[in-house]
Amino acid sequence: MEEHMSRKVVFTDLDGSLLDHDSYSHKAADALLEELERDQIPVILTTSKTRAEVEALRLELDNRHPFIIENGAAIYIPKGYFPVKPEACIEVEDFWIAEFCETRSHWLSLLEKAKELFTHKFSHFAAMKEEVIAQVTGLSLEQAQLANNREYGEPISWLGVDKGKQEFIEWLTEQGGHVLQGGRFLHLSGFCNKGEALAWLAAEYKTQWNLSEIKTIAIGDSGNDVAMLEKADLALIIRSPVHAPPKLKRLRGFFISEEFGPRGWNSGLRKIL
Ligand SMILES: [Mg+2]
Known part of the structure; x- marks a missing residue:
């Protein structure tokens, strides 16, 4: 059926976006995270953090989707998440990993x-x-x-x-x-960024899930998020208590949250959806 052929995927930065800048709390976003999971909209944690740092948070959030680490250096996909292992991926422990940078x-x-x-x-x-x-x-x-x-x-x-x-x-x-x-x-x-990783994973969703269209939404608060904020179909900039919102070249399809951190994540993303 036609209406099932288009899917949304959310790519979100952590510090200052999903997580509060000071307390690292994600509480204000928890209800929406649950709704997204129920509506089968994957939330992809997309961060400068390491695999070890993200895995701890992923457990806490009960998030079973792929995640992007070290500013787009690699994408970790739980084994079996897609029907077939993406060709470019290596297999390590429980993951298929796409690497975009030298180790x-x-x-x-x-x-x-x-x-x-x-x-x-x-x-x-x-x-x-x-x-x-x-x-x-x-x-x-x-x-x-x-x-x-x-x-x-x-x-x-x-x-x-x-x-x-x-x-x-x-x-x-x-x-x-x-x-x-x-x-x-x-x-x-090496040369990698969150935008390239977003594009690669979005293409993989489209092929693997046989979709006619994939709508990407990127959420971030600072400079290292710009590449994905430019690349996504829709972008949500989370206002920061400590710095000005990053400047984007795009003229349409982006929003700036009114509130900071996870509160802005919640209200901003609800508006977009
Ligand atoms: Mg951030």
């Missing part, structure tokens, strides 16, 4: 080379004790362990002067790396 070990061996050129000028997660990571990030030891459980990129702490830092970034870029300046760290990874 962490690739970047770690590049950093070993960098140590010869930029001796004692930087440190990075893999070279730090987890107690130290907890100290420099302000995370608890347990959270620091989950955050250190990265698969596709490496946070770097630059210890030298600013001029050398630019040379360091240029060198890593020449070697095929993509360096993002975060609040505390430089983040080294």
